[in-house]
Amino acid sequence: MKVAVLLQCFLLNDLKELEDKANWDTLWPRLAAVAAMMYNALLSLVLVRSRVAARSGVTMFLSASVGFGNMLKRKYDPTYIKYGFIAIERGGESLPQCVVSMKTLSNESMKSSLLRRHLETNHADKKDRDQTYFQRLGENVKRQHLDKTSQTYQKGAGIVKASYEVALLVAKNMKAHTIAESLVTTAAKILVKHVIGEEAVAKLESVSLSNNTVQRRIEEMSSGIADQGPNCSVSDFILKVGAFVRKLDLWIKNVERKRYGMFELLSTLESEPNDQFSQEIVHHLSLLKTELMYYFLDMTCCAYIAHPFSVDPADLPVGTGEQEELIDIQADETAKMKHKECSPMNFWVSMASSYPTLAGHAVPQLLIFHSTWECEQGFSAMMTIKSKSRNHLAAPGHDFLCAVSKVMPRIDQMVEKKQMQPSH
Structure with a gap:
């Protein structure tokens, strides 16, 4: 210019x-x-x-x-678990972590071929394991994570799990779904406010307990327990009946020897019962034993249903594959941990893909109902659930099953699936 x-x-x-x-x-x-x-x-x-x-x-x-x-940053694919890898977040990127060695690889290694090579090279003895084996290991690894990502995961999982457990509580008490938000949440906020403090009340806002959410949670839990029997399985019932029969034999011998200490009322008598009275007691106990054996004639079941880790494989039938699988499962540390955490039914269902022969014999026997008294309980529960005030309830069967079933739904598995989704 x-x-x-x-x-x-x-x-x-x-x-x-x-x-x-x-x-x-x-x-x-x-x-x-x-x-x-x-x-x-x-x-x-x-x-x-x-x-x-x-x-x-x-x-x-x-x-x-x-x-x-x-x-170009690679993302984790849930199918990578079959190679023994889960995903952890560090520095804003997703990294594959081996559930066997706990080793974390780079983001560039997030490829099927590289993850498979790691498994075959470093853990050749586990390359033929099925996916559920690595899933169990992955659950253990997630529990051990102490970094920020794991805390965030646990916090989110806790929020979702609280929603499921409150929904189950509503179903168990056969109440309307709206009570979770209108009464439970309100009461919880009042308690937290006065006991813990105002700042803790805001955390409860993250727990979704709306009518639709509670209904959806109940439907999911109902579907998860629809094919299971009560916690007291036929195996447990057989063991209890067998134990009671052994007690009857013991009592008969005691009475014949003039020992009446197991009968509190008889032990308080001033005079000892005469022989005729003792014979009547023995006759009554013998009849009771006969009736039990008549109604429960077949008192046999798979020996490993309740305690698979204490049974001798040599006691099982030869040529069925049960002996070999029992040896494998007794050497499986993850299976031992799983057995301690859940009921026999939940355990054998989770082992179905890893040990199909054993689970194929155990699950059908666990599904058998040992008695029919639940029918009366069921009719009473349905009358309460399908009342005049709730005659518009679309699918009362889900509430009914959650209310009367003795089997706890697999809430932890449902929570884990929700955590993998963008919203819940």
Whole structure:
């Protein structure tokens, strides 16, 4: 801008001088000098702008490179668990972690071929294990995580689990679904506010207990326990009946020997019962034993249903595959941990894919109902659930099953599935 003004002033003055003197010889050197000044000024301007453009280009290139790099970050696929890998979050990226060695690989290793190679190279003895084996190991690893990501996972899982357990409580007490939000949540906030503090009340807002959520939770839990029997399985019942029969034999022998200490009322008598009275007691106990054996004639079941880790494989039938699988499961540490955490039914259902022969014999026997008294309880429960005030309840069967079933739903598994989804 300054160069243009100076040029304009210069030309006006010199043109005036040219008109007066018509001396081109003196004007031309001045014009050449001005032209040189303009050229240098323009060249400097071009260089400055080129540098700015170059810097901007580098910045844009770097930004684009970073963005492109982020786009290339690999994401975890749930199917990678079959290679023994779960995902952990570190530094904003997903990393594969081996559930066997606890080793964490780079994001670039998040490929099926590389994860499979790690399993076959470093854990060749476990390459033929099925997916449920690695899932059990993965659950144990998640419990051991102490980093920020794991705490976030546990917090989110706790919120979802609380929602399931409150929904189950509503179903067990055969109440309307709306009571969870209208009464339970309100009461919980009051208790927390006065016992823990106002700041803790906000945490309860994260627990979803709306009418639709409670209904959905009950339906999911009902579907999970629909194919299971009560916790007192036919195996447990057989053991209890067998124990009672052994007690009857013991009592008969004691009475024959004039020992009545197991009968509190008889032991308080001043005079000892005579022989005829003792014979009547023995006769009564014998009849009771006969009736039990008549109604429960077949008192046999799979020996390993309740205690698979204490049974001798040699006691099982030969050629069925049960002996070999029992040896395998007794050497499976994850199976031992699972057996301690859940009921026999839940245990054998979880082992169905790993040990199909054993589970194939155990599960059908566990599904047998040992008595029919639950029918009366069921009719009473349905009358309470399907009352006049709840005659619009669309699917009372889900509430009914959760209310009367003695089997606890697999809430932890449901929570884990919810954590893998973007919303719940």
